[in-house]
Amino acid sequence: MAKLNLETVRGMRDFMPEEKILRDEVIGKIKKVFESYGFAPLETPVLENIELLKGKGQYGDEALKLVYDFTDKGGRQVGLRYDLTVPLARVVAMNQQLPKPFKRYCIDKVWRYERPQAGRYREFYQCDVDTVGVDSPAADAEVIACANSALKAIGVEKFVFRINSRKLMNELLTDAGVPKNQIVRTLRILDKLDKLSKDEIAKELRAFLSEESTNELLELMKLSGDWYKISKTIKVCGDTQKIIEEFLNYLKSFGIKNFIIDLSLARGLDYYTGFVFEIEAGKEIGSIGSGGRYDTLVEGLIGQKVPATGISLGLERVLCVLKAKKIKTKTKVYVVPIKETAKAIEIAEELRKAGINCDLDLSGRSVGKNLEYASKMEIPFAILVGEQEIKAGKVKLRDMATGSEELLTVEKAISNLKQ
Amino acid sequence: MAKLNLETVRGMRDFMPEEKILRDEVIGKIKKVFESYGFAPLETPVLENIELLKGKGQYGDEALKLVYDFTDKGGRQVGLRYDLTVPLARVVAMNQQLPKPFKRYCIDKVWRYERPQAGRYREFYQCDVDTVGVDSPAADAEVIACANSALKAIGVEKFVFRINSRKLMNELLTDAGVPKNQIVRTLRILDKLDKLSKDEIAKELRAFLSEESTNELLELMKLSGDWYKISKTIKVCGDTQKIIEEFLNYLKSFGIKNFIIDLSLARGLDYYTGFVFEIEAGKEIGSIGSGGRYDTLVEGLIGQKVPATGISLGLERVLCVLKAKKIKTKTKVYVVPIKETAKAIEIAEELRKAGINCDLDLSGRSVGKNLEYASKMEIPFAILVGEQEIKAGKVKLRDMATGSEELLTVEKAISNLKQ
Numbered sequence: 001m002a003k004l005n006l007e008t009v010r011g012m013r014d015f016m017p018e019e020k021i022l023r024d025e026v027i028g029k030i031k032k033v034f035e036s037y038g039f040a041p042l043e044t045p046v047l048e049n050i051e052l053l054k055g056k057g058q059y060g061d062e063a064l065k066l067v068y069d070f071t072d073k074g075g076r077q078v079g080l081r082y083d084l085t086v087p088l089a090r091v092v093a094m095n096q097q098l099p100k101p102f103k104r105y106c107i108d109k110v111w112r113y114e115r116p117q118a119g120r121y122r123e124f125y126q127c128d129v130d131t132v133g134v135d136s137p138a139a140d141a142e143v144i145a146c147a148n149s150a151l152k153a154i155g156v157e158k159f160v161f162r163i164n165s166r167k168l169m170n171e172l173l174t175d176a177g178v179p180k181n182q183i184v185r186t187l188r189i190l191d192k193l194d195k196l197s198k199d200e201i202a203k204e205l206r207a208f209l210s211e212e213s214t215n216e217l218l219e220l221m222k223l224s225g226d227w228y229k230i231s232k233t234i235k236v237c238g239d240t241q242k243i244i245e246e247f248l249n250y251l252k253s254f255g256i257k258n259f260i261i262d263l264s265l266a267r268g269l270d271y272y273t274g275f276v277f278e279i280e281a282g283k284e285i286g287s288i289g290s291g292g293r294y295d296t297l298v299e300g301l302i303g304q305k306v307p308a309t310g311i312s313l314g315l316e317r318v319l320c321v322l323k324a325k326k327i328k329t330k331t332k333v334y335v336v337p338i339k340e341t342a343k344a345i346e347i348a349e350e351l352r353k354a355g356i357n358c359d360l361d362l363s364g365r366s367v368g369k370n371l372e373y374a375s376k377m378e379i380p381f382a383i384l385v386g387e388q389e390i391k392a393g394k395v396k397l398r399d400m401a402t403g404s405e406e407l408l409t410v411e412k413a414i415s416n417l418k419q
Numbered sequence: 420m421a422k423l424n425l426e427t428v429r430g431m432r433d434f435m436p437e438e439k440i441l442r443d444e445v446i447g448k449i450k451k452v453f454e455s456y457g458f459a460p461l462e463t464p465v466l467e468n469i470e471l472l473k474g475k476g477q478y479g480d481e482a483l484k485l486v487y488d489f490t491d492k493g494g495r496q497v498g499l500r501y502d503l504t505v506p507l508a509r510v511v512a513m514n515q516q517l518p519k520p521f522k523r524y525c526i527d528k529v530w531r532y533e534r535p536q537a538g539r540y541r542e543f544y545q546c547d548v549d550t551v552g553v554d555s556p557a558a559d560a561e562v563i564a565c566a567n568s569a570l571k572a573i574g575v576e577k578f579v580f581r582i583n584s585r586k587l588m589n590e591l592l593t594d595a596g597v598p599k600n601q602i603v604r605t606l607r608i609l610d611k612l613d614k615l616s617k618d619e620i621a622k623e624l625r626a627f628l629s630e631e632s633t634n635e636l637l638e639l640m641k642l643s644g645d646w647y648k649i650s651k652t653i654k655v656c657g658d659t660q661k662i663i664e665e666f667l668n669y670l671k672s673f674g675i676k677n678f679i680i681d682l683s684l685a686r687g688l689d690y691y692t693g694f695v696f697e698i699e700a701g702k703e704i705g706s707i708g709s710g711g712r713y714d715t716l717v718e719g720l721i722g723q724k725v726p727a728t729g730i731s732l733g734l735e736r737v738l739c740v741l742k743a744k745k746i747k748t749k750t751k752v753y754v755v756p757i758k759e760t761a762k763a764i765e766i767a768e769e770l771r772k773a774g775i776n777c778d779l780d781l782s783g784r785s786v787g788k789n790l791e792y793a794s795k796m797e798i799p800f801a802i803l804v805g806e807q808e809i810k811a812g813k814v815k816l817r818d819m820a821t822g823s824e825e826l827l828t829v830e831k832a833i834s835n836l837k838q
Contacts, residue, residue, distance in 0.1 A: 004720055005470045006513050009497050012464035014510055017523065020460040036771040038750045038778025041439040045431035045542050046465055046499075046528065051424045070489045073532055078428050080465075091433055094425050099795050101782065104436060109465065113492055123464050131781075138760060138781035149771070253764040301423055331457045341557060345672040352455040352568070359457025362550075362557035363520065376518050 011114070011122030018326040023125075025327065026154050026319065027107055030127050033150040037142065039105035039129045044087040046109070050077035057300035058086050060270035062188060068111040068122065080111035084128040085271070085294065085310060092132050092308075093301040100133025100306075107315070121316070128291075130310030132298070137243055140275045140293055141250035143311040147279065147289060148256055150313065156321050159281040159288060161259035162224070166272050166292070168240050169263070172220055175235060177213040184270065186217070191266035193221060194286070224262035247275060271297045277311060281321045288321060289313040333417060334374040335360040336367055338386030347385055347395060347410055354414045375400055383413060430533070430541030440746040442544075445573050445738065446526055449546050452569040456561065458524035458548045463506040465528070469496035476719035477505050479689035481607060487530040487541065499530035503547040504690070504713070504729060511551050511727075512720040519552025519725075526734070540735070547710075549729030551717070556662055559694045559712055560669035562730040566698065566708060567675055569732065575740050578700040578707060580678035581643070585691050585711070587659050588682070591639055594654060596632040603689060605636070610685035612640060613705070643681035653682075666694060690716045696730060700740045707740060708732040752836060753793040754779040755786055757805030766804055766814060766829055773833045794819055802832060 008014060015023060031041075052058070053067050059082060069079030081087055084106045092102060107127045116122060129146050131139040144161055151159060170183055178186050189204045196204075198218060205214040223230045227248060231241065244261075251259065267276040267290065274293030281288045291311030298306035333351060335358060337344030344360060351358040359379065361370050367384065374382050384396040389407065397413045398405045408416065427433060434442060450460075471477070472486050478501060488498030500506055503525045511521060526546045535541060548565050550558040563580055570578060589602055597605050608623045615623075617637060624633040642649045646667060650660065663680075670678065686695040686709065693712030700707045710730030717725035752770060754777060756763030763779060770777040778798065780789050786803065793801050803815040808826065816832045817824045827835065 004474055005468045006509055006720060007468065008464055008509075009466040009468055010493065010495065012466060014464070014513075015462040016510075016514070017459035017461055020462050023462075024460060033771075035749050036774070036776050038753075038776065040436035040748060040750075041443060042436055043434040043439050043442075045427055045433070047428040047431060047542075049424045049426065049428055055423055068492070070491050072489050073487070074429065076429065090425055090427075091435075094433075095435070099792060103778065123466075134782045136781050136783065138764070142779075142781060145768070249761070250764070253761040255765075255768060301425060329459060330454050331459075334457075342668070342672040345557075345561075345669070346674075349564070349674060352452075355455070357455050357457065359522065360561075362555050362561060363553045364555065373518060 011116035013121060013123075018328045021327040021330060022324055023315070023319065026322070026324075027125075027127070027315070029154050030150045030313070031105070031107060033153045034105040034107075034127075034129050034146065037103075037129065037146040037149070039103045039146070042088065042091060042104040042106055043108065044081065044084075044091065044106075046080055047072075047078045048081050048087060048090070050079055052086060052090055052301075053079045053082055055300070057270055057296065059083075060184070060188070060268065062268055066112040066114055068113040082112060083110050084108060084126050084312065085130065086297070088128075088130055088132070088310075089294075089297045089301060089308070092298050092306060096302070096304075101139070102132040103129070104132075105129045119316075119320075125315035127313040127315055127318075128310055130308060132306060132308040134309075135295065135307035137247035137275065138250045140247060140277075140309045141254050141256070143291060143309055144251065144259070144277060145254035145256055147291075147311045147313060148254075148258070151279070151288075151318070154318070154322065155324070156281065156288070156318060159258065159279050159321075161256070162262040162265045162278045162280055163259055164262055164265040164267075164276050165240065165244060165274060166267075166276055167274055168236065168244070169266070171237055171240060172234060172263070173217070176216040176220070177210060178217075182208055187266040188268055190217070190221065190264065191268040193264050193266075221264040224264060225260050227261045230261055230263070267292055274309070279311075279313070281317075285317065285321050287314070288317040328378040330357050331359045331377070331379045332357045333381040333383055334358075334370070334377070334379045335383045335385060336370040336374075337361060337364075338367060338384060340385050340387060340390055343390055344385040347383065350410055351383075351414060351417070354418070356414065356417050371398075371400075381417060430535035432540060432542075437745040437747045440749060441743055442734070442738070444746065445741070445743075446544075446546070446734070448573045449569045449732070450524070450526060452572050453524040453526075453546075453548050453565065456522075456548065456565040456568070458522045458565070461507065461510060461523040461525055462527065463500065463503075463510065463525075465499055465530075466491075466497045467500050467506060467509070469498055471505060471509055472498045472501055474719065476689055476715065478502075479603070479607065479687065481687055485531040485533055487532040501531060502529050503527060503545050503731065504549065505716070507547075507549055507551070507729075508713075508716045508720060508727070511717050511725060515721070515723075520558070521551040522548070523551075524548045538735075538739075544734035546732040546734055546737075547729055549727060551725060551727040553728075554714065554726035556666035556694065557669045559666060559696075559728045560673050560675070562710060562728055563670065563678070563696060564673035564675055566710075566730045566732060567673075567677070570698070570707075570737070573737070573741065574743070575700065575707070575737060578677065578698050578740075580675070581681040581684045581697045581699055582678055583681055583684040583686075583695050584659065584663060584693060585686075585695055586693055587655065587663065588685070590656055590659060591653060591682070592636070595635040595639070596629060597636075601627055606685045607687055609636070609640065609683065610687040612683050612685075640683040643683060644679050646680040649680055649682070686711055693728070698730075698732070700736075704736065704740050706733070707736040747797040749776050750778045750796070750798045751776045752800040752802055753777075753789070753796075753798045754802045754804060755789040755793075756780060756783075757786060757803060759804050759806060759809055762809055763804040766802065769829055770802075770833060770836070773837065775833065775836050790817075790819075800836060
């Protein structure tokens with residue numbers, strides 16, 4: 001027998017039941033919150049054509065290297081989706097008749113061809129909400145409020161929204177002497193502030209900016225906290241000031257207090273045009289989500305202006321914060337036939353019809369082995385079905401934690417288990 | 420601007436919200452039934468190494484052509500998963516410490532590089548349950564019962580399980596003069612009975628079998644219905660007879676009556692070793708699911724015998740049978756601010772906290788436009804928030820179907836909406 005490669009594909013992994021049960025539960029809660037905000041589900045294929053993934057105005061040069069792309073059997077250039085936003089933009093572009101606003105959520109896998117590291121995989125989940133067709137900053141505030149409610153609903157308590165405005169940064173960078181055609185490059189360097197030292201950043205900036213501009217930018221990067229304080233130390237144009245204040249008022253209406261304005265937040269993707277956000281869960285964990293406004297992404301595809309904004313939670317990052325206990329099983333009771341398999345099957349079917357998750361030994365092993373299995377699987381109850389019990393028209397219900405047993409009718413056992 | 424290819428990748432498609440809502444609902448119900456039978460969720464990556472997908476003893480020659488495979492950026496030969504069974508076998512092989520039985524379900528996408536046709540896509544969903552580690556036919560009966568309950572739970576009423584035994588067929592084919600090394604080839608030809616005419620099948624068989632063998636096989640193919648009648652017309656070895664009768668008794672215990680034994684059911688995949696099943700939903704729709712026992716699949720990977728059986732529902736086929744009405748929205752109420760956006764946001768947040776799915780206009784359009792939108796989206800209720808209502812400490816709740824309106828406190832509106 002040739003030795004097979006039984007590993008998962010590099011950078012990918014399996015989610016075993018006890019992890020998957022927890023993940024599904026968390027996803028279910030997030031989904032419920034997303035729906036409570038009027039977002040509807042959309043699903044797109046895992047593959048996209050390369051023109052969409054690598055087109056100008058989508059992700060930008062840095063990200064392009066990370067697209068997991070290949071030539072398929074038909075000679076087509078395709079790639080696994082890099083995020084959930086660009087496929088959404090394609091759907092909006094293909095379906096221009098869609099009533100606006102188009103509010104969609106999507107909780108699904110994305111792929112990035114990064115160097116696999118401990119805890120970093122090439123295949124992971126994003127949980128996105130996006131509002132397409134509203135240019136009011138109220139929509140930006142709403143996606144933040146929705147992400148805030150979703151995180152609270154799953155038990156994440158400590159996090160803060162870092163917020164900046166791409167528009168404001170464009171103005172400030174221009175004022176600091178950055179030429180227009182170097183703004184994106186500059187932002188991309190500033191985006192590395194959490195990875196590189198200030199000296200390294202300064203060095204990269206000095207390669208194309210004056211000493212004075214570089215210093216001014218580094219000063220700007222220090223500004224974070226309350227907008228009204230920040231805005232006193234910088235020069236902001238009236239329109240930008242107005243839209244930021246409007247946005248802050250909307251955040252207040254939504255009850256959002258856990259945020260700061262942070263001029264050091266750049267966000268590396270090309271497609272952002274307005275407010276950008278990042279959700280920080282402390283120094284150790286870092287970012288658990290991000291988003292922003294991308295008013296020109298759809299325009300780049302169909303030449304028609306369609307404003308849009310959205311936010312994305314990284315499921316793996318969020319689960320890191322949660323550190324929730326894995327859930328070993330959703331099975332409530334394990335039915336153990338003592339020779340009487342036919343009768344045990346009938347009882348198991350009764351339990352299932354009553355809405356109780358129930359497993360059953362079908363391999364004919366001993367009672368001892370079966371109780372050992374139920375205990376290992378952390379199934380809370382067992383029901384024993386033997387000749388004696390059948391004669392008495394009853395079953396034995398065993399509490400696996402205490403070991404206590406009761407002889408009950410099936411109906412009584414069901415009502416006890418349902419409590 | 421260069422014209423972009425905005426199509427989905429060939430053979431793939433988007434699920435728009437009104438379709439996705441329905442799909443999620445159906446998946447949710449299936450999942451609940453799978454869990455009620457003690458199956459636990461498992462998730463594997465979308466990509467698998469080519470050795471696993473194309474190894475001997477997995478799918479067989481016919482299927483191999485359909486694996487959506489490619490060389491990735493790192494020079495790795497990989498492929499999108501062809502089904503959910505072989506990845507499960509890999510997980511079992513990689514995790515030999517898993518307590519047995521390992522009962523897992525998986526509802527996820529698979530890919531086949533078929534010629535795209537109307538209604539046939541290269542990317543589609545399967546819903547699988549599998550029991551690994553039990554060789555009793557009780558486990559075969561259980562996966563059938565579980566599929567039966569799942570189909571009933573989502574409203575599929577008319578279907579029948581066609582059942583055959585690969586072991587029985589091996590014996591009958593041998594008796595009919597088929598050489599051992601031609602059995603798989605013969606079964607693969609017989610598997611095309613629903614696609615080719617009898618004459619075409621006969622011609623293919625005559626290429627390597629005698630006229631007598633060919634005729635005997637075609638006679639066998641006519642046998643379907645009640646096992647006790649069939650078994651009188653064929654020669655069955657004692658062990659095989661015993662295991663089939665045992666299996667039929669288990670089906671009875673599970674309350675399964677909608678089945679026939681059908682000797683014309685072959686199942687094309689190489690990995691089946693025992694009972695094979697197909698779920699038929701009438702002539703027009705055809706098969707909506709299939710499965711069987713594959714006792715040697717894991718053995719082929721690790722050289723250790725691990726019995727296994729499973730069944731798979733084709734979600735798209737099942738939805739075809741259901742013909743269920745699409746669900747346009749899960750939003751219960753649309754909040755319309757009449758200038759009072761801040762107050763409307765607060766009310767929307769109250770509704771959401773009360774568990775009511777609620778959308779809200781943030782674009783500042785007119786009341787008329789907003790009601791038109793709510794009506795187009797089929798949102799059943801609207802809440803109007805204007806200066807007058809706020810002064811009265813109330814909101815106007817509008818039934819979108821009848822147009823009737825009531826002035827109510829937010830609390831009262833919530834309790835009305837929750838009924």
